[in-house]
């Protein structure tokens with residue numbers, strides 16, 4: 001007899017002929033999440049199992065974060081020939097539980113002497129006898145004792161919900177503009193949840209932004225990496241561009257012009273990384289640079305789609321997700337971001353494109369962008 005984890009997948013079940021591809025992708029992601037645990041991950045009859053884990057609680061914690069996993073069930077695998085032993089194990093797993101229950105038995109081994117109905121009936125009967133705090137309810141039970149007879153017998157009661165979504169890598173790649181704030185890690189997490197492999201770009205304005213501010217961003221990448229399966233973070237030296245904008249462009253437009261440079265550089269990184277889209281954490285009207293008109297002026301400098309999954313979210317809603325995915329605390333640490341270092345006193349909320357272009361014409365854009373890109377440091381989180 002041994003303990004193992006039965007992994008259930010949700011939406012990928014719907015993928016018809018592609019199903020094996022999705023299962024393979026999911027297995028790869030689960031293996032990666034458990035890399036240092038030397039667990040065995042295997043597929044049997046379209047079901048994914050994890051065994052040989054030194055610490056089941058930690059295993060559950062990690063696997064429930066893997067995109068594509070719908071729920072996990074800690075299960076017991078045992079020999080199927082001794083039916084009394086199976087009943088005793090089921091009784092042990094139901095002891096201490098209260099309320100109603102039913103037994104669901106499945107028999108894929110059709111040579112097994114008892115059929116599913118008979119297994120269910122007998123097990124239900126013995127569980128009831130052993131635990132007076134339980135009653136039977138086949139329509140809406142509080143607990144379900146699952147018994148599956150395959151090459152072995154598998155028993156499980158507990159179903160632990162997981163994150164859902166689709167396995168990372170099954171839906172292309174995108175590049176996240178990752179700041180140290182609350183929004184952008186949530187935005188990246190949401191897109192990765194749809195199976196997109198993400199990498200990130202962070203603009204760093206040393207010495208105006210400190211090494212600790214950079215570390216904070218890498219910590220955020222590490223947190224979402226548990227679900228996003230490894231993130232290459234490109235740290236872009238941004239001080240020179242910011243200084244030039246600050247010196248040569250109208251103050252009210254400095255944030256927007258800065259954001260346009262961020263988009264241009266992010267697009268180049270995206271092309272190098274073979275990404276098909278950019279992701280930002282913007283939401284309509286959150287700040288002056290995120291009015292609809294302002295978003296339009298940053299969108300138009302790139303030729304790839306810009307995904308803004310938080311566009312219709314209120315800050316409180318974003319904070320709720322940040323708490324759920326574990327980034328909120330780190331995002332709330334009070335380190336400066338390059339956006340906050342050179343904030344104009346009266347930023348333009350209804351920007352005029354000719355003013356933006358006039359400001360940018362004073363900068364040697366191509367040289368500045370190339371220099372920034374040449375100075376990129378890549379950290380894998």
Ligand code: ATP
Pocket residue numbers: 176177178179180181182183184185201202203204262279280281282286287337338339
């Ligand atoms: P918050 O709004 O919680 O402070 P934020 O990450 O949304 O955090 P904003 O100033 O609202 O920060 O910036 C809007 C978007 O621009 C961010 O969501 C992010 O995608 C991008 N961004 C801002 N600053 C940086 C930066 N230093 N490096 C990379 N991307 C950035």
Ligand code: MG
Pocket residue numbers: 181183281282283286
């Ligand atoms: Mg924001």
